[in-house]
Amino acid sequence: MAEPLLDVRNLSVEFHTLAGIVPAVRNISYRLDRGETLAILGESGSGKSVSSSAIMNLVDMPPGRIASGEILLDGKDLLKMTPAERLEVNGRKIAMIFQDPLSHLNPVYTVGWQIREAMTAHGTPRGEAEAETLRLLGRVGIPEPERAMGKYPHEFSGGQRQRVMIAMALALRPDLLIADEPTTALDVTVQAEVLALLKELQRETGMAILIITHDLGVVAEIADRVVVMEKGVLVESGTVREIYHAPKHAYTRKLIAAAPGKGDMHPPLARREPLLTVRDVRKRYGAFEALKGVSFDLAAGETLAIVGESGSGKSTLARVLLRLDEPDSGVAEWKGRDLFTLSPAELFRLRRDLQMVFQDPTQSLNPRMTVYQLISEAWVIHPDILPKSKWRARVAELLAQVGLSAEHMSRYPHQFSGGQRQRIAIARALALEPKLIVCDEAVSALDVSVQAQVIALLDGLRRDLGISFIFIAHDLPVVRDFADQVMVMRRGEVVELGDVRQVFDAPREAYTQALLAASLDPDPEVQAAHRARRLEPA
Incomplete structure (x- = not known):
């Protein structure tokens, strides 16, 4: 075999904490050839980003420490280089792009x-x-x-x-590009464009790409081979097709089973009396027209997904409906009453019916409050809902409802994973027994298995409690699994609205067709067919 460009051998990384030594990466080995794309697949805490940081010498030491191993680039061990030698390698030989460019651009x-x-x-x-x-x-x-x-x-x-x-x-034409979750927060069409650009640049320059991701669709689109990591251990490796079609490890099988977009779509609902009727809602910010006459109906126990690219007006619509922003014109009738004409006192009483779950629970949950305080705060604001003597028992019930336990109520948000924090945010929204929950990209930043768990939780609440959802998302496979109706928005306008099966199986509008064509499928065979269709001459 030819010598690989990158050869990671028995790498272990650990962190020294007050609670003791935490092994983040344990004895992993993999190779990457020139011109090849290798994906490191795994969920949060799997060690995939730590292992790539070790390649770039970006592990904070202390508290981190390279406990063992070698990282060979062109046969030279990066771990044995002097700081001056590493400075020459980083940028010129190895370059890195990150998930959030705004945090890494000055x-x-x-x-x-x-x-x-x-x-x-x-x-x-x-x-x-x-x-x-x-x-x-x-x-x-x-x-x-x-x-x-x-x-x-x-x-x-x-x-x-x-x-x-x-x-x-690419400024110094590196031999190796490390891409750490480079498309997670991007719209589906922009994600497809960035991945296509990386492959195109790879063909031009011959560079190798090491891509870190939790998204099987990204793996199917761009990778040649995959290594799968769980809790710091490399559990499986192989070609993309081998890993997807014949996974050997239980963790890999769990990731593949959790990938959205493969289950049965909701059957069309019988038309029912609308709970919310929205007509011709408009909103302008200066010269920018954010909403251009949006209209739809939502029934009790129904999920309406709103999809579209950034700037389409999805989040603006949610904020206007909840009166976090005021509309310029239009009507939003809730049980026959126009939300836009309610007085502050009337709106305050109605808040318990309309709740919102945001994309980032780290920002929406007060870090100085315990889980008990966060959830029971709803009853402090609306004291007529529940007597104080029953608060603790009700918090325990709500935590159990979202898959957590009563012992969690004394902890603070930072002591939970991202998926657990989102469950706490959902429990907080449920405390007021709402009729409608607006989810604004509520699962977009979650790992695939946690995302599947949260979607199953929301779907169960819809069935069991009759809660309606307005579900804002850019992840179309998730929408396919969860929605009853889909509303496609572009530049403040509704371009298509219909049952989930109609929109996904027979989209009428070219823009909807383009969104669906850009969506990534975890099956490499299906994704290869999508890619071939995109490349066909018009």
Whole structure:
């Protein structure tokens, strides 16, 4: 066998904490050849990001420590290099792009300066670096690259910022590109564009790509081989097709079984009296028209999914319906009463019927409050719902309802995983026994198995308690599994509205068809067929 570009041998990484030594990565080994794409697949806490950070020398030491192993790049052990030697390798030989480019781009410098500085720091003359920066921005698809060079990171969309990060990473033509969850927060069409760009650049430059992800669709789209990690251990490896069609390890089988978009869709519901009737809702922010006459009906016990790209108006609509923002015009009748004309006192009483679960529970849960305080706060605000003597028992019931236990009520949010925090946020919303819950990207940041558990929980609440949901999401396979109706939005307008089966099996509008075509399938055979159709000449 030819010598691999990257050869990780028996790598172990541990962290020293007050509770003792925590092994994050335990004795893992894998190889990556030139021009190849290897995916490290696993959920939060599996050690996949720690192992890639060790390659880039980004593990904080202390408290972290490389306990054992070798990381060979072109046969040279990165762990034995001096700081000066590592400085020469990082950027020139190995580059990295991250999940959240806004956190890794300096907000006080223009993107042109930052890309140029990546080259001048390694000795590239300024004039040459300037010309290469312009070329790279154009190559990664940034509009008007000359003007873009003088802009700051906040002036770009999420997908454009990721493209800027890719341009910066490629500035010195590295042999290896490490991509750590590079598309998790992106719209489905932008995700497809970024992955296609990475493959295209790989063909041009011959670089190897190491992609870290929990998304089987991303693996099917871009990877050649996969290694699967669980709790710091490499449990399985093989080609994408071997791993998907013939997984050997129970954890791999669990991940594949949890992948959304493969179950039965909800059958069409019989038309019922609307619980919420929305007609011609409009909202403008200055010269920007965020909502352009949105209308729909929602019945009791029904789930309406709202899909569309960033800027389509999904979250604005949710905020307007809950009166977190005021509409410019339109009607939203809740049980025959217009939400938009209610007085503050009337709206306060109605709040218990309308609750919201946000995308990031870390930001929506007060870190200084225990779980008991977070959930019982609803009864402090609405004291007529439940006498204080029954609060503790009711909190225990709500925690059990969302798959947690009574012993969790004395803990704080930081002591839970992301999926557990989202369950707490759902329990908090349920405390007021609402009739409608608005979920704004409530599962988009969760691991695939946790996501499946939360969706099953919400679906059970819909069936058992008759709760209606407005479910805002960009993950179409999740929508397919959970929704009764789907509303597709684009630039503030509804472009398609129908039962989930009609929208997914026979979409009428070209925009809906484009969204579905860009959605990633975990089955590599299906995804290969999707990719071939996308590449067909129009």
